[in-house]
Structure formats: C-alpha cells, structure tokens
Amino acid sequence: MQILVPGTPGRQESLERLPDAAQQERVRQLLWEFADNPGDGELVSRLDAELEDILVQARRALEQGRTGEAGSLLDIVDDIMPKFPGLAGARAQLAQARAVDDLLAAGRGALERGDISQPEGESAWDYYRRALDADPGNAAAAEGLADVEQAMINQALVYARRGEFDAAERVLEEAGHVRPDNSLVARGRAQFDEIRLGEVQRLEARAVRAMDAGEFSTADRILIDLIALGGQDDRVKTLRRRLEEARRYGGFSPGQIIRDPFLNSDAVAPESVVVLAGSFTMGSEASEAGRAENEGPVHRVTFRSGFAIGRTEVTVEQFRVFVKESAYRTDAERNGRSTILDPFSGRLTERKNISWESNFEGRPADSDEPVIHVSWNDAQAYVEWLARGTGKSYRLPSESEFEYALRAGTTTRYWWGNGSPNSVVENLTGDGDSSRSRRQWSVSFEKYSDGFWGPAPVGAFQANPFGLFDMGGNVGEWVRDCWHDTYVRAPGDGSAWINPGCIERVIRGGYWASSPEQSRSAHRLYAKANYHDARIGFRIARDL
Template sequence: LKPTVSAARAAPPTAFRIACLRSVTCSSLLLSSALLLACGRGEAPPVDAAPAAEGSGSGAVEAEAAPPPEAAPIPRSPWRPMVLIVPPEARESLLQQARDAEQRGQLYGSEPPGALDLYLALAGAEPPMPGAEEGVQRVLSRLAAQFEDERRAGLLESARLRADVLDVLRPEEAAEREARLQEARRALALVEEGRERELAGKWLAPRGGSAVAAYREALAQVPGFGPAKAALAGLEAKLLARAEEARAKQDFAAAEEALRRASRVGVDPAAVQDARAALARERAERARQALLAAGEAMDRLDLPGAAQRIAEAREADPQALGLDEAVKRLAMVRRYGHFQPGQVFSDAMAGGGEGPRMVVIPHGRFLMGAAEGEPGARDNERPQREVVFERGFALAVHEVTVEEFAAFVAATGYRTVAERRGRSTVYDERSGAMVELRGAHWRRGYLGRAAAGPRDPVLHVAFEDAAAYADWLAARTGQRYRLPSEAEFEYALRAGERAPWPWGRSVPARAPGNLTGDGDVSPQGRRWGRPIRGWSDGHWGPAPVGSFPAEGFGTRDLIGNVSEWVEDCWHDSYRRAPPDGRAWVNPGCGERVVRGGSWASTQEQARSAFRLQVPATLTTARIGFRVARDL
C-alpha cells in the first residue's frame, strides 16, 4: 500500500471545517502509507526538525537579528493539516511521536508530520485519543506566543506563517491577528523613516521630525518593538561613544552635551549614569591636578599662571572640591602676596638679623581729607576724595627706633643730614620752644643732649635719611621697602573711622597716643599752653615705641608720639592727586609732607586729615618715620 498525503493537503478548508464538528480537531483524517508501515513494525518513525522556512521557532528573536523593515504587504501561505489515518494499534506510538515533536519545537507541517498534525489526527480518531486535544491546544498557544514574539521582533514573514496556521484552527481571532500584523508593518515603516533621519543627522531634532521621534512612534504602535528598541539603543551607543571620545580629549563640555543627548534617548539610563560617573571622576581629577598647579603658581607668586590653572579647573569641574578656596586664595595673593590682613611679620636680612616688625594693612577704600565743616580743617586738606587700595600693603608696627637706625648706620657708615650739618632742632624746656642746637643728631633725644634710648623713636632725621634707611632695608631683605604714601598713612590712621579724629569725636577715657594732654607735666613742672582736655598720656617728649594700645589695623603710635615723613611731595590741595593711594611725587621737589601727631601736637593737629608742609632737609625732635613695604 502506498497512499500519499498530497491529495489530502489540497483539500479545501471548507471541507476540512465541515469534518471537524466535534471539536477543533477532525475525525476524518487518513494515515499516510509511510506511517502505517512504521506502525505495523511497532516502532515510531524518527521525526526531524521542521525546515526553517516552515517556522519551527523557539521564541522571540534578538532585535539585532531583525531584517530590514518592509512596508509592503506580507504574502500569505495558506496552511492545511496533513491527512493521517490512525490505526488503533499505533495510537500510543503516535501520541509519543507528537509529544517528542512538540518537545523539539517541530510544531507543524513537515515530513514526518509535526506535533500539531499528529495531535489533530489522534484527537479526530474514534474514539479520540486522551491527551490529544490538550496537545492541540498547547501547540496552538505556543504558536500564538511565537506569533506575538516574532511580531514584536519585527520578523513579520515568520509571524505571518504562524498566523496562517492559527487562522485555520482559531479563525475567530484572525481579524485581531491581522490588525496586529498591520500595526507591526506601520512600526517597521516608522523605523525605516527613523533610520533615514538618523543618516541625515536629525537624531534628536527637530521636534517631531527626529529619528528618536520616529523610533518612539514605532514603539507606541507596537510596545516593545524590537527594531525600534535596537535603533534607539544604537543611537544611544553612538552618543555614548561621542562622549567617551570627547572625554579622552578632555573636551568636557562636548562630553557633557553628548551625555545629555544620550539621556534624552532614554534606553539605558544605567549606562548613561555610568558614563556620567566616569566623566565626573575624570573632570574631578583634572580639576584636582589644575588646582595643585594653581597652588604651586601662587607659591611662586605667578599670578597669571595661577589664574590660568584655576580657569582650567573651573572648566574641568565647576563644582571641584577646593575651587572656591583657590579662587579666594588667588584674590588674597593678588592683594597680599603670601600674607593675610592683620598678619605681623619680619623679613630676614642678608648677613643675619631681621627687619622691623610689619603689619599687613587690608585693601579697601576710604575718603581722604577733611570733610566740609570739619573744625580746624584747612584748604590744603581738600577736596575730600575717595582713594581705593586694590592691594594691601605692609606698614611698620611702630616708628623706626634708635636701635634699628643704628644697625643701618653700622652696616653702611651712613652720616645723616644733621650730622653733616652739625645741628638739629630740639625742645628747649626753659623757654618751652623748639630751638636749634649744635651737636644734636639721631643718637640724641628730644632735648638734644642726652643719649636716646634704644627703643625710642629715632629723631633728628631728614627726609633723605629716612629714604636711605628704607633703601638699605630693601637691599638687605630683597623686598620693596619704602616710605609710606600720604594716603596710606591716613588710611591706616583712620582704620575705618570717618570722624575728624582717629579715636572718634569725643576724647577717650584712656589716652590712645602721645599728644599734648592737660594731664602732662614736664620734668620741670611745665604744662602745655593749649592742651587736650581730659587727656593724660604720661609722657613729656617721645615715649618708647609701642607704649600705647594697638590701633585699628594693628599699628602703634600713628595717633601720636612723633610726626612722620611720608613719600609725597607737598601739594597745596588734592586736585589731580592719584586715586589709587600712590605717593604723589614730582622730581626734585624740595618740600615733603609730614603726617600724624607728635608728643607736642594739639588736638587740632591730631586730626586724621592734618598734614604739614616741611622742607625735605628739616631735622627736628618732633619728626621721625616708619617704613612701608609692597606685598
């Protein structure tokens, strides 16, 4: 016997459906001759896996394996079950073959028959084979799952083959399956449109016309649509690669922009976050290195280099640890070098020893000169003007002492103006006046005869003597020592006070400086003719330096002890004076400015704005000096 199945395969669907009245299976199927012969021998024939063209599928296919999208309709391939005759003695063997085929994934249509064909034949036998109907339903459910997996994966030809089988045995769902296939076709068309936009560079813009928009619309058509997910993942991977390339070149702005765009794609937030973390680490390390270099530049006072390194650190990581501190330090270094406002220091001198104690005066601004209506003010103290100190400077804590000046003379052999002239102006206690005395010079006190104490302010020095001492200090320390400018002196004297006097408007209970107080009495019982009422400082003549409390910026004796030379030439007003606090000097000027109250100054002369016009060659027991230093 050699019956074939070809005629049975060609049976019309209507006839098949009429035969299948009891259930979704059919009882009028015929067994092929090959099957009958195998069963007659009592063994089941081997069942090979179905050819790929017939779709034995094992589930969802990876999105990357999806074929290029096709918008054209998918051709149908009508399916018919094999016509099989089931001898009673072969029922058990055929059921086992069906289960084996189902296990292998050979679900239908093949030579030998697939699981569905066998289950249908057994379910349609008389009587129906137990378990066959359940087998049919399992296979149909598995085919339905494969259909959905392949549809979501964009494998529409394979999904069409599954639908052809399902449409025969579950025709009531055919319309829904067809609609879902059409959705997938539209999604594929959208993915293709997205790829064209991607090639045109329209990755994320314009709004609604970008590749990402097309891919997301495809996902809206078919949630989880494999080609759209793969396209989005590929686009995100390209942006992550761009970010990595920019990071390697330390183009952090470009890297951030690429990551920002990648985050908008939104396929793998964890990957974007990892890339952000790597970029953040790279930026933090780059900023750290730049800030270290900035610190080293500031140590060398290489301010342009430090500013450049800080700019690099800010570009690398605007939130870098230590960036704010570096910016603040650079601002401080620009204004104070290696120092801090209020810091007291002494510079080492070549050959041993230290220079005078200096205090750092803070940068700032103030109104210099006398205000309108200030009692006792003179025209040469006006017009009042604002002076701005962009940088701080250092000022000696106290006047130069006899001891400090003696070191200068011993080191240089310098002879002062008074020594060369043979005289200086001293205080004559008998007359209560200042008189010239032969032999008076810097080693003598205010009376011109007795030796001055080592801690007394040096007296009887002319302007050139003070300038020579400052030049010597500069040479011995390698720093820029000089006499203070008139503006620097008044700024430090006021120390933020805008009243006429550095101590305010009312006389303090305790005298802050050495002036002419009504409580002062000379060794011979003399008192001042125009004393400051309520003022008793305990000294007649100069006091040892530092005898009074520190003033607002940490200086001593600016308020009173001896008046002091400053660098400026004399000008009878402040018109055209430098606005930045520099000394106003004209080459060869013969008159200089003296500032600050002395032990013989009245209350009017102790005003912060008070200034004296003095010949540069004058030497007297009322004038000394202190030094300033650039930072």
C-alpha cells in the first residue's frame, strides 16, 4: 500500500485544499502516525474511512456541478493513495463532467454568436444536446436547450413580422424538435398565428379596397399573397366570390341605385339601377298570341357582367339641364315641328313649334313627365353628354338589355303575367281610361285603368322585379341597336347589334297608346334615327 508520508515535497500542501479544517487536521495526524507505525491496521482503517469520506465529497461536488472542487478533492485522495478503490471511477466521472462543462461553455458561446441551429455540429443546439446526451440529468444543458428553443421561436417571430411566414413556419417546426416539452413552441405558435392573422386581415382589407376601386388585377395579386399564407381557404373563397361580383358589377351590387355627379358642374346623372348578370331567352315563340315575325327566332342571351339601366325614363327637367349646359338643339327644334295627339280628332297630327318642352298634346310639359319629341340622335347626344360630364360609360341600352330588364326574370307575355294586370302596374291602355273629350281606347286591357290618357309622371306606378319603372308602358324608348327584320345572327352576349351607317333604330317597350299586343315584352318597333313624336322617349344605360 502506497501512502503519503509527511515529508514528501508538495504532498503536504494538498491537504490544505480540504474544505473541512478539522478533517484536514485529522488526516495530517493520521499520516504522521502511520509514518511511525506503518504496520498498524487500525491506523489504515481510520485513514481509509477519511479517504472514503473525501471521495464522497468529491462525488457530491460532481453531482452539483462543482468540478473544480471535485478535482481538488480527488487530487488529495490520489496524493495519499493513488490506487484507492473508487478513485479511478470518480476520475472518469470528473473527466466526463469537465467535457460536459466544455460543451456547455461552447453552447453559451454559440448562442451569443447567434449560431442557434447552424452550422451543423457547431451550433448551440448541437453543443447542449451533446452535453445532455453525456449527462442526461444536467440541468444547465436542459436550460441551454430551452434557451435554444426560445431563440428559435424569437427568430421565427422576426421572420413573421417581416412577412416571411414560410421561413417562420420552418423555424417553428424545427423548434418543436429541440425538447420533448413543446410548451414554449405552443406559446410561440400562438404569437405567430396572431401575427399571421393580422397580416391576413391587412391583406383582406387591401383586397376589398382594390375591388371597390375597380383595381381587379391588384386584388388578384393580393389574393395570391393571401393564398401563400396558407390556412385561409374560407377567406379566399369568400374574397374570390366578392372579386367575381366586383368584376361583374364594377364594385356595385345588383339592385343598387347609382347617381353619378358631374365632374365640373352641379349636374347629376339620372338614377340608374344595377341589373343582375344572367341569361334569358329573347324574343317570342311562334305560339305567343300577337307575335310578329320580327320577334324571332328566340335565342339565348347571356350577360356575363352586370350593367345599369335608368330607373325611369329621362324626364323633361333632366333633359332641360342637358340643353341648358350644352346648348343642344333637337331634331324637332331644327325641323320646327313634331307629331302630337289631337285631343279633338284623337289622331296623331303634325304641329309646328312642338319640341321636347311640349307634352303629348302640344301643351307645355310638366318637369317630371318623360321627355318626348326626341329622336334617336337627341337621345344619343344626351348620353354622350352624360359620359363626358361624369367620366362614366353612359350610353343607350342595347335592345337585349332592355328586354332582359323589362322581363326582369319573367317568361310571360308581360312582366306582370299573361293578361290584364290585377293591379295598377304601368301606364297602359285600359278600358277604364278616357280622354278629356271622353274618348276611350278601341283596343285595351280589360278591367284596367291607370287614370292617364297620355304619358304619366315617371315612376308613378309599380316597379318591376328589377326595381325599374315604366318599362312596359308610358312611352316607347329608343335603344342603341340598328333595326333588323329578325334575330338571325343576333349577338348572344347582350351587346348592341349595330351596322355602320344604319338609318333605322329600334324602339322598345309599350307606350301610353299601345294596344295589349304592342305592350308585350317581346314587341319591337323601329323608326329612322331623326324621327320624333309624342310616343317616344328614352332611358339611359351605364357600363359598370
């Protein structure tokens, strides 16, 4: 047995590293006594007990991470008895603990440098994981991994705030593998979701603003960004439907009333109603009573986009504003005459000095009556003035737009049914109506009276299902199309059928003196573009 002797150089000083001064004195005394009595078994037993206690202190220091203290204690045992049982094992534990300390220090350094999960083998995650593999119960290593996890979460949130959500997702996914306990990642993901929701709401608001402004390409790009965020299927579907509606209706809604102000004056365009996009069968079947050949063949017309059409016919007052601001002279004014209904003979008669300011009998017209004695040329000049003044696409309606809006989803002879109305719906020829001279209509709707002989103030009766007034009665109305004897080769997209240089234009809708056959939804008339009389007015249309 090799045992320290008191006089060995450097050995005596090692005892001074014992933390317990009393134990230090006991061991020193035992060593002196053993030097005088090397064969004394009792002294050997007492010394073994002291060394075992020092070894226990060393192991306790190792368990508590005090590797420096443990090393000093093991050096004391090694100096006294190099082959003491358990010393080699404790030395191995110390070496492992020192290696773990080195890994922990490397982990802290990597964390400070920002090397959280990269480069591979030299990241904080790698160092702390190796430390924990070497010492599964090491609290510092476990805490270091928690720090790594939090640093990764923080990095993910930085990415998220910059809008780099894919990168943030990858880092959060990676952070979920750092430790079995994912509570930190769960909290980080909640923060990430909150940031992403904020971005979603911001993009959604931008998309809606773009749609409302008619910037549909911009809205499309924003939706692509929204899709890239992931997990927003329901929102994207809703916005796509809204975008499609916006494309169809220019940011308006079906049934909405539009009244555009002029850009450089106090004038305002007449009210128009946004018409629902859709499809209908135009014309009349051969079996329809009163049908004319020019109402066929029936054909399908589809409006892929909505449009707006005048809520009422253009009034005398609205036309007066146009004449005043544009100094326009109508065809009737240039001709010096127009056709009126003679109240005594009951016949249409041409009279001098009749113009748009005159009513159907040639007397001054009320301001809320539909303007009459206007030609197609006059109506076209009015909508062109509206377009210039408002900056919007005003025009006359196409023939198919007019019939679609007149029918308003119905397929019957009239928008109210197949015969005489059960209530007052339009200004029609009723058997209960009579003129000032007690005249009555020779052909009329049975059991019907609206109280007017001649045009009524616009909007005086019931609106059709599209919210439009006087579509089937009151006055006939100019539309944009050239006249064609049939619908063979007629457009199926709702556009006007125009031939360059055409002279005759189409008139749609019944008027105050129309027979029941002439009041049908499919009925159509025509006249030269410069024609005007007491039966014809017009209403506006507008692209969305």
